[in-house]
Amino acid sequence: MTRRAHTHRTRLAVPVAVVLIALSAAACSGASATRPTGTSHPTVGPEAGVTSHYGRVVGRPGQPTTLAAEAATRSYAVQVQAATAAFVASIGALRADIAGGNMATARTDELDAQADYDAFRDLERGNSVNASTLDELDTDVVPGETFGGLHAVERDLWSGGPAAADAAALAAQAPVAQYLLSHLRLGPEAIASVAVDQLDWVVDTALPYSQELSSHLGLVDVAGTVDAARQAFGDVAPLARLVAPGLTATVTSDLATLEVDVTALGPPRTTPDISVTPAQRLAVSQQLDATASTLARLTAELTPYGTAGAPS
Secondary structure: OOOOOOOOOOOOOOOHHHHHHHHHHHHHHOOOOOOOOOEEOOOOOOOOOOEEEOOEEEEOOOOHHHHHHHHHHHHHHHHHHHHHHHHHHHHHHHHHHHHOOOHHHHHHHHHHHHHHHHOOHHHHHHOHHHHHHHHOOHHHOOOOOOOOEHHHHHHHHHOOOOHHHHHHHHHHHHHHHHHHHOOOOOOHHHHHHHHHHHHHHHHHHHOOOOOOOOOOOOHHHHHHHHHHHHHHHHHHHHHHHHHOHHHHHHHHHHHHHHHHHHHHOOOOOOOOHHHOOHHHHHHHHHHHHHHHHHHHHHHHHOOOOOOOOOOO
16 A cells, blocks of 8 residues: 655654653552642642643633543543453453353454553553563564464464463453553543544554454454544543634544544454455545544644643
C-alpha cells in the first residue's frame, strides 16, 4: 500500500511514562501513587478552591467547565479500569480453554484479549518491560530468541507452540498492568492527546502493517484501537462542547464517519488481512489522519482545563 503523507499537527506530550514510572516506584515504597494533573488547588486565603493551570485562573468549583473537567478525569479512569479488568478476564478464559483443550474457543479468547489490550496499549508505552511481556512480536527479539505475551499465544494457537506455558506467563503479567493503571489519572488535555496517539498508531502501524502475524486478523487491532479513541473522546466531549462547540461537532462527525469506514472493512475477528484492498486501506488511512488532525486541534483548546488534583 502506498504510504500517505501526514498532515502536520503538533503532538502534545502525554505524561503517561512519567506517571507509570512514579507509580512503579510508589508501589515499591508504599507511597501514594496519586499525582496531580498539572493544576493546583489552593486551600487557604481568598483564592481557596480556585482551579489554576500554569498560573492562570480558569474557574471555581461549581462552574460548568470545572465540573466537566473533573468528570472527564473520573470517566476516563473508569474506562481504563474496565478495559484492564476485561483484559484480565479474557486472559483467564484463554488459559482455562487452553487447559481444557478447547482450542477453537481459545482462539476467540485470544482475539478478545487483543482487543481489550488495544484499549490501553498507548498507556503501556511508559513501561516498556511490562508492555513487552503483554504484546511482544517475534520481530521485536533477536532471531532464535523466544518472545512472550499475546502474540506468542497467537502463534501457539494458529501455528503451533507451547500454548499452556505462554498463557500461564501472560496470566501472571496481566494483573500487573491492571494494578499500575488503576492509579492513573489524566486531565482532559492528556485524555484527548491519548486518543490522538491511538488514531496515529492505527494509521501508522496497525492498518498498513498487521500485528497479527499468525492469525492474520489485524482488523482486531484497528477496530479495538479506534473504539478506544472514540471512548476517550466521549469522556472529554462534555467539556469540549463548552470550550469549542464547533470543533467538537466536527470531531464527532469525523469519528462517526471513521466508525462507518472501519465497520465496512468487515467483522474484525473473521476478516483476513488479505481481503482488505489497498484502496480500502488508503481511504480509511485518510479518514484516520483527518480525524486525528482535527482532534489534535481540539486537544489544544483543552490545555487550560484540568482537574484540581487527582480524584480517586
